[in-house]
Amino acid sequence: MGRWADHAIWWHVYPLGFTGAPARALPAGSEPQHRLRRLENWLDYAVELGCSGLMLGPVFASETHGYDTVDHFRIDPRLGDDADVDRLVAAAHRRGLRIVLDGVFNHVSRAFGHPEWFRRDGADYAVFEGHAHLVALDHAQPAVADYVGRVLDHWLGRGVSGWRLDAAYAVRPEFWARVLPGVRRRHPDAWFAGEVLHGDYASYVARGGLDTVTQYELWKAIWSSLHDGNFFELSWALKRHDELMGSFVPQTFVGNHDVTRLASRxxxxxxxxxxxxxxxxxxxxxxxxxxxxxxFRGVKEDREGGDDEIRPEFPADAGQLAPCGWPVYRLHQRLIGLRRRNAWLVRARTEVEHLTNRAMAFRSRSGDDEILTLLNTSDDAYRFPVDIDGLRVLDSSSPDGKAPLPTLPPHGWAVLGRASQ
Known part of the structure; x- marks a missing residue:
């Protein structure tokens, strides 16, 4: 893995929704619609947010939502063409931003050009999670592994920095172990993140030769513990997370293209x-x-079109966003800035030091560096029985920065570190 990934903070975008693309593929022979260029208008916004790269959802030719791919070597005409990708990559690189693409290699559309690569399930083809139009590839076939390797190589050669491997949990890790070594020899700095929902994350990373997998356990515990007033769930997840940190660095998030938005949770x-x-x-x-x-708010629903609310179109530029969202943007800026000033946090080990249903203190460390995070979600002020000697407030819910630590006000939070941080 390229060491650059230790400093990566991604702005995750679903391009078909972001750019307002039609829900279905254009008629055959249609001219490309250069919607991907709309993303260029938002690169400075991502930089100002504090992000170092774009993690893009599907951009390849597909029939509907991008996960029913028909050709991994062709940009979806609803988004544009190869030249639009080259423009976006060049514009991103000029700003110091990297780009990661979404590789949907577990399943494809029934219109995919190689039906001989489909996995059979009795008399019919095997499908992905009951979706009849998403046909599973037969990963035991050498031709499939060769094809996936060629796709990865092709776009890495065009300037992208890595891949999010969609539905990796449905693919045996040994498939990636066959594909990735050759790709890494040709692109040693490439980063590979697998979408894995549950199970033995560390084993999957080790057996597949990936750099990381998605940390859904932590995602669920974060919103659920806050929603239910139960920090014991988050404490358990942080213990599990700390164990994972011993073998790889998970890809963490509080929202993505497949889940109800945090503000709605x-x-x-x-x-x-x-x-x-x-x-x-x-x-x-x-x-x-x-x-x-x-x-933004948005609820995922289990129906056709049930993802639309969480994959909305963005306006032409940031000036058209609603004023009510900018305080949260600035909060993100502050905490991302804190993260970037303490880049060691990427590999930090974390230990919970104090815990009640609605109050939690945990300390993240790496070598001599440390950060103490205090959280209070109760209606009362709370005094934490923790050691804060030598620490100062790096950010907090108190706008004047004069909270009488280690006491937090109702529904308060604080992040403490050493003076140099």
Missing amino acids: LTDERHLAHALAVLFTVGGVPSVYYGDEQA
């Missing part, structure tokens, strides 16, 4: 800051899902 909007304080003060490679930094 929480019953108390004041606790959105608590979620961000956790995300940016524990180990991992964090991402921010577009719109979350503006406190």
Whole structure:
């Protein structure tokens, strides 16, 4: 893995939704619609947010939502063409931003050009999680491994820095172990993140030769503990997270293209800051899902079109965003800035030092560096029985910075570190 990933903070964008693309593929022979260029208008916004790269959802030719790919070597005409990708990569690189693409290699559309590569399930083809139009590839076939390797090589050669491997949990890790070594020899700095929902994360990374997997356990515990007033769930997840940090650096998040937005999950909007304080003060490679930094709301529903609300179109430029979202954007800026000033946090080990249902203190360390995070979600002020000697407030919910630490006000939070931080 390229060491650059130790400093990565991703702005995660679903391009088909972001650019307002039609829900279905254009008629055959249609001219490309250069919507991908709209993303160029938002690169400075991502830089100012504090991010160091774009993690893009599907951009390849597909029939509908991008996960029913028909050709991994062709940009979806609803988004543009190869020249638009080259423009975006060049514009991103000029700003110091890297780009990661979404590789959907577990399943494809039934219109994919190689039906001989489909995995059979009796008399019919195997499908992905009951979706009849998403046909599973037969990963045991050498031709499939060769194809995936060629796709990865092709776009890495065009300037992208890595891949999010969609639905990796549905692919045996040994498939990646066959594909990735050759790709890494040709692109030694490439970064590979697998989408894994549950199970033995560390084993999957080790067996597959990936750099990381998505940390869904921590995601769920963050919003759920705040929603239910139960920090014991988060404490358990942080213990599990710390164990994972012993073998790899998880990809962390509080929102993505597949889940209800954080602002819609929480019953108390004041606790959105608590979620961000956790995300940016524990180990991992964090991402921010577009719109979350503006406190967008959206509920995922289990129906056709049920993802539309969480994959909205963005306006032409930032000046058209609603004024009510900018305080949350500035909160993201502050905490991402704190994270970037303490880049050691990417590999930090974390220990919970104090715990009640609605109050938690945890300390993240690496060598001589440390950060103490205090969270209070109760209606009363809370005094934490923790050692804060030598620490100062790096950020907090108290705008004047004069909270009488280690006491936090109701629904307060604070991040403490040493003077040099």
